[in-house]
Amino acid sequence: MGDMSDVRWLSAEEQQVWRAFMTAVTKFTEHLDRQLQRDSGMPMAYYEILVALSEAPERALRMSELASVCHSSRSRLSHAVARLEKEGWVERQACPSDRRGSIAVLTDVGFGVLEAAAAGHVTAVREHLFDVLTPEQLRSLAEISRAVDAGLTTECAKVRREEFADL
Amino acid sequence: MGDMSDVRWLSAEEQQVWRAFMTAVTKFTEHLDRQLQRDSGMPMAYYEILVALSEAPERALRMSELASVCHSSRSRLSHAVARLEKEGWVERQACPSDRRGSIAVLTDVGFGVLEAAAAGHVTAVREHLFDVLTPEQLRSLAEISRAVDAGLTTECAKVRREEFADL
DNA sequence: GCATCCTGGTTGAAGGTTCAACAACGGCCG
DNA sequence: CGGCCGTTGTTGAACCTTCAACCAGGATGC
Numbered sequence: 574m575g576d577m578s579d580v581r582w583l584s585a586e587e588q589q590v591w592r593a594f595m596t597a598v599t600k601f602t603e604h605l606d607r608q609l610q611r612d613s614g615m616p617m618a619y620y621e622i623l624v625a626l627s628e629a630p631e632r633a634l635r636m637s638e639l640a641s642v643c644h645s646s647r648s649r650l651s652h653a654v655a656r657l658e659k660e661g662w663v664e665r666q667a668c669p670s671d672r673r674g675s676i677a678v679l680t681d682v683g684f685g686v687l688e689a690a691a692a693g694h695v696t697a698v699r700e701h702l703f704d705v706l707t708p709e710q711l712r713s714l715a716e717i718s719r720a721v722d723a724g725l726t727t728e729c730a731k732v733r734r735e736e737f738a739d740l
Numbered sequence: 741m742g743d744m745s746d747v748r749w750l751s752a753e754e755q756q757v758w759r760a761f762m763t764a765v766t767k768f769t770e771h772l773d774r775q776l777q778r779d780s781g782m783p784m785a786y787y788e789i790l791v792a793l794s795e796a797p798e799r800a801l802r803m804s805e806l807a808s809v810c811h812s813s814r815s816r817l818s819h820a821v822a823r824l825e826k827e828g829w830v831e832r833q834a835c836p837s838d839r840r841g842s843i844a845v846l847t848d849v850g851f852g853v854l855e856a857a858a859a860g861h862v863t864a865v866r867e868h869l870f871d872v873l874t875p876e877q878l879r880s881l882a883e884i885s886r887a888v889d890a891g892l893t894t895e896c897a898k899v900r901r902e903e904f905a906d907l
Numbered sequence: 908g909c910a911t912c913c914t915g916g917t918t919g920a921a922g923g924t925t926c927a928a929c930a931a932c933g934g935c936c937g
Numbered sequence: 938c939g940g941c942c943g944t945t946g947t948t949g950a951a952c953c954t955t956c957a958a959c960c961a962g963g964a965t966g967c
Contacts, residue, residue, distance in 0.1 A: 580859045581866055590882045591865060597885035598765055599811055600892045610925090616953075637915060644766055649954060651917055656952090673915045673962045692747045698758060699748055705891035706884060713880040715757045717873060718764040724872035725767045777955090783923070803946060816924060818947055823922085840932045840945045 601701060608697045613690035618645070619653055620694060623662065623687040626679035633678040635668060662686055768868060775864045780857035785812070786820055787861065790829065790854040793846035800845040802835060829853055 583591060606617050613620070625642045626632050634642070640650045654677050657663040662683030668674025679687075706714065750758060773784050780787070792809045793799050801809070807817045821844050824830040829850030835841025846854075873881065 580863055582862055583866070583870075587870060590878055590885070591869070593882055593885040593889065594869075596811060597888040597892075598769070601888055602765070604892055607925095618953085635915085636917095644763060646955075647916060648918085648956075652953075655917090668915095671915080671963075675916065695749055696747055699750070701888065701891050702758070702761075703750075703754060705887045710880065710884050710887070711754075711757055713877065714884055715760055717877050717881055718757070718760040720872045720877070721764040721768055721868065722760065724868050725764075725771055774955095785923085804944085813925075814946060815926075815948085819923075822947090835945095838933075838945080842946060 604701060605694070605697055609690065609694055612693045613686065615690070618643070618649075619657060620687075620690060622650070622653055622657065622677075623679060623683060623690075626663065626677060627684060627687055631678070632684070633666070633676050636675045636677060639677055657683070660686075771868060772861070772864055776857065776861055779860045780853065782857070785810070785816075786824060787854075787857060789817070789820060789824065789844075790846060790850060790857075793830065793844060794851060794854055798845070799851070800833070800843050803842045803844060806844055824850070827853075 602617070609615055609617050609620055615623075621643050622639065622645075625639055626634060636650060636654070637647065639645075639654075640647050643650065645653070654663055654665065658665060660683075662680055664678045664680055666676045666678055668676050703711065769784070776782055776784050776787055782790075788810050789806065789812075792806055793801055803817060803821070804814065806812075806821075807814050810817065812820070821830055821832065825832060827850075829847060831845045831847055833843045833845055835843050870878070
């Protein structure tokens with residue numbers, strides 16, 4: 574843990590930005606999630622699994638690769654794929670090169686479901702993100718996103734180094 | 741449902757922005773959630789309930805007001821407050837003016853827990869949001885957030901109008 | 908070969924969220 | 938008053954996520 578005695582609290586303006594940001598993000602993701610659940614019977618996390626598989630060669634990926642593409646934990650992915658398999662949208666195959674491995678494959682049914690879901694989802698994204706922002710704001714959002722992502726990635730590396738140092 | 745036959749799909753650049761944005765947001769919120777859970781034993785949604793109560797007069801709010809301040813459903817709030825009450829951080833009182841009503845009150849213990857949690861949380865927010873963005877980007881993020889929020893609010897109004905029209 | 912450690916993946920329990928249903932109360936209008 | 942509707946808040950079931958524990962299989966070093 575870092576030193577907490579000299580916390581740099583947020584100024585009034587910073588708090589405003591912070592709250593506006595969190596409000597927008599939570600409302601936005603909730604809206605998308607509800608749209609998908611209502612119209613296609615799956616949460617957004619599951620939609621993204623299907624997307625990742627649909628774009629992979631042979632529409633197949635090893636579980637660990639799929640997890641990293643989807644920024645998901647192994648456990649979460651395992652539960653999710655179990656559900657998707659029960660629906661008949663995904664199948665699991667054994668990995669020939671590594672007997673621990675498991676390969677998730679998108680079925681034709683799953684691909685059809687994804688195609689059907691995509692239109693509504695993309696429409697919602699366009700309506701509530703791209704249509705409400707100027708081209709300049711979009712460029713800015715891309716930069717901001719990359720900066721935040723980079724900040725978190727280096728942070729992860731830092732944490733790993735510290736864990737190392739602890740041993 | 742709208743007409744799905746002429747969906748305006750995302751261009752390659754739009755997809756890049758979209759994915760960068762979602763990646764940043766999910767990683768960021770997951771990081772904050774994990775930090776709070778680890779260091780203070782509560783998810784971010786619960787932290788925000790405590791914050792809302794701490795800023796209210798008498799540190800008390802009616803459930804429905806608390807729900808709207810926290811952008812939470814009644815049900816979710818009800819479950820959450822039940823847990824917070826079990827911890828001794830919040831108490832429920834009867835509402836004198838409306839016998840249906842229930843008033844959530846932050847206890848002294850709860851206020852202490854919040855104070856203890858705040859430092860780590862704010863530090864994480866500053867480190868991974870404010871410290872990685874330029875002042876210009878921050879202004880832009882505020883504008884973007886307000887635009888998205890506004891777009892969702894008008895959308896809700898539209899949906900309500902359509903529901904009305906259906907009857 | 909074998910002990911050790913690391914990686915890949917699954918499982919079950921605990922906790923959080925959603926949804927639909929419900930009970931209780933207020934407000935309104937006849 | 939009495940009937941009707943909208944609001945408030947809770948509940949239970951189903952579902953999703955997280956966490957810790959675990960098994961099985963590779964990889965490394967002796």
